[in-house]
Amino acid sequence: MTQVFSGDGLLARAMRSSALTVASFGSSQVLRLASNLILARLLFPEAFGIMAIVSVIIQGLMQFSDVGVSPAIMQSKRGDDPDFLNTAWTIQMMRGIGLWLAACALAWPVAQIYDAPLLLQLLPVAGLSLLITGFNPTRLDSAKRHLRFGRVTAIDFAVQIAGILAAVGLAWWLQSVWALVISGLISALVGLVLYWVFLPGPGNRVRWEKPAAQELVNFGKWIFLSTICGFLFNQADKLILGKYLSFSVFGVYNIGFFLASFPMLLGNMLTWRLLIPIYRELPPGESPENFAKLRRMRFAVTLALLALVAIFALLGVWLIGVMYDDRYEMADAVVVMMAVMQIPQIVVMTYDQASLAAGDSRRFFILTLAKAVLMITALILGLEWGGLMGALISYGVAMLFAYPVVVWLARRMRAWDPLHDASMALVGLGIGGLAVWVNLDAVANLARASGW
Structure with a gap:
């Protein structure tokens, strides 16, 4: 096992960097949580x-x-x-x-x-x-x-x-x-x-x-x-919700978002730090071997992040109850719903950097533009339709609608892996359904407070 981490090859550097990133993120989030x-x-x-x-x-x-x-x-x-x-x-x-x-x-x-x-x-x-x-x-x-x-x-x-x-x-x-x-x-x-x-x-x-x-x-x-x-x-959520909600309720939302965002923050850190160098040195379209290596990496990253999502989605109500006082009521349901609604983004987050590694920043822009337009539209419609609960649901809906653009970019870079996307989507669907069922009372309370 130690041989995998030793040496100066790409795999060794990637493994060391991944381990350091995860360790750094874990320790920093523990400190962040304590503070x-x-x-x-x-x-x-x-x-x-x-x-x-x-x-x-x-x-x-x-x-x-x-x-x-x-x-x-x-x-x-x-x-x-x-x-x-x-x-x-x-x-x-x-x-x-x-x-x-x-x-x-x-x-x-x-x-x-x-x-x-x-x-x-x-x-x-x-x-x-x-x-x-x-x-x-x-x-x-x-x-x-x-x-x-x-x-x-x-x-x-x-x-x-x-x-x-x-x-x-x-x-x-x-x-x-x-x-x-x-x-x-x-x-x-x-x-x-x-x-x-x-x-x-x-x-x-x-x-x-x-x-x-x-x-x-x-x-x-x-x-x-x-x-x-x-x-x-x-x-977009903070810009729009900060205008729609009182600062008190907005503060409660941010407490819930703080906990639910752990898996997404780790995923963004890993993909930003690692994937440009990895895609640069292992272009997926260059050989089947490169694609197979990237597939193994993609499965490992997505499964690890979905496991983190499961922890916060299933235990969000308990975590808020243990850690915060009654000034932050409703933050428990925010944790659950926000964690669940991040699942679509986590499933496809390993594709974005492929275009940057190839020097194609234009296609990367098209993807981010599509996601931004869909997110803003979904948030506004969600707030108008269902208050805070509607806004939380709209987060996941926006990413579902963005998936065709993700596929377009990934296919252009010859990085698209439909087997990964389908299997991880099924895992995510199971996690999301179980989390809502386990925390149904808290979710129902938030829905009623949102005017449902």
């Missing part, structure tokens, strides 16, 4: 609701301006060229400065839209994290390119510890949402210092090489559009 439990008692639901809006805006700015520097470094033939890396870092640094200015400019209109004057102060301060991370070295992307995650994992863990300690200490002292904003800045600063000091490789400097810039722009123009759509797909 969330403490913060839920030090703060009130309204604080989580307001912070959710701040987080959505900050993430939106990052994604609305993403020019694909990281995936470009991971897939480009010049990904180890110092001139290419320094040009990429210069673009990233300029982007960070622009993002902070954009956060300041958006503070007033966002505060007006959500009728929350405090956002006028919170957003410019929270936006400083975008300025800070713009100076992160490209050594971080180089480590991802070569599937070397040892030091990256250790640094990320240290950054999370620093952020949690800061958040808990500040929440105890300030009793305010400011604790969450300031702790985010502390995390960004700690990460910047540790990445520069402890990651191996040459440092970055300001550089503008025209061929490198052209390659980054040509690849990144579709990534830019894709990340806008990806933001709308991933954050």
Whole structure:
């Protein structure tokens, strides 16, 4: 068994990276859960609701301006060229400065839209994290390119510890949402210092090489559009529900979403970190052997994620009852329904990166655009039809309608595996049905509260 993890081949690096990613994710989520439990008692639901809006805006700015520097470094033939890396870092640094200015400019209109004057102060301060991370070295992307995650994992863990300690200490002292904003800045600063000091490789400097810039722009123009759509797909629930619901109910939703999102977060982390290098070195259309290796990987990843979904879907009501007080009523049913409705996305999530690995960012954009349009449409219709319960159901419905586009992309990359999709869909259907049956009382309560 140890031979699989040793050596410098693709399989060994992928296995080590997978193990480190899972271990890092598991430990970080345990810490995140512990800090969330403490913060839920030090703060009130309204604080989580307001912070959710701040987080959505900050993430939106990052994604609305993403020019694909990281995936470009991971897939480009010049990904180890110092001139290419320094040009990429210069673009990233300029982007960070622009993002902070954009956060300041958006503070007033966002505060007006959500009728929350405090956002006028919170957003410019929270936006400083975008300025800070713009100076992160490209050594971080180089480590991802070569599937070397040892030091990256250790640094990320240290950054999370620093952020949690800061958040808990500040929440105890300030009793305010400011604790969450300031702790985010502390995390960004700690990460910047540790990445520069402890990651191996040459440092970055300001550089503008025209061929490198052209390659980054040509690849990144579709990534830019894709990340806008990806933001709308991933954050549409918070943008729309934050307007429809009170901050108190919205805070309850976010507590439930926090638990239910564990499998999806792990899946996104695994696929983003591993699949571009794996698809790059094992193109599925190149040989039956490559396709067979990718099939085994796909089954292993999907089964592991569905097992996690089963845990949260079946035990969501019990987990909320044990961990939270009655201020977070209805969060139990949110956990169950959100976990179940993520199953369609988990079944097909190993296809997206195939096009990026082949340098085809245009098809990746088309897929993310389709998913964003379907998700926004489904959420609005679901809310109008069935309140919060309707919105939760619409999450899964949107992914079912997006499946033909996923198949289109996967077939173009010769990566589509109908055997995997059909068998995993049956497993997911069984998990979802059992979870709703076991937690029927909680689900029925949420349905009644949603006006059913």
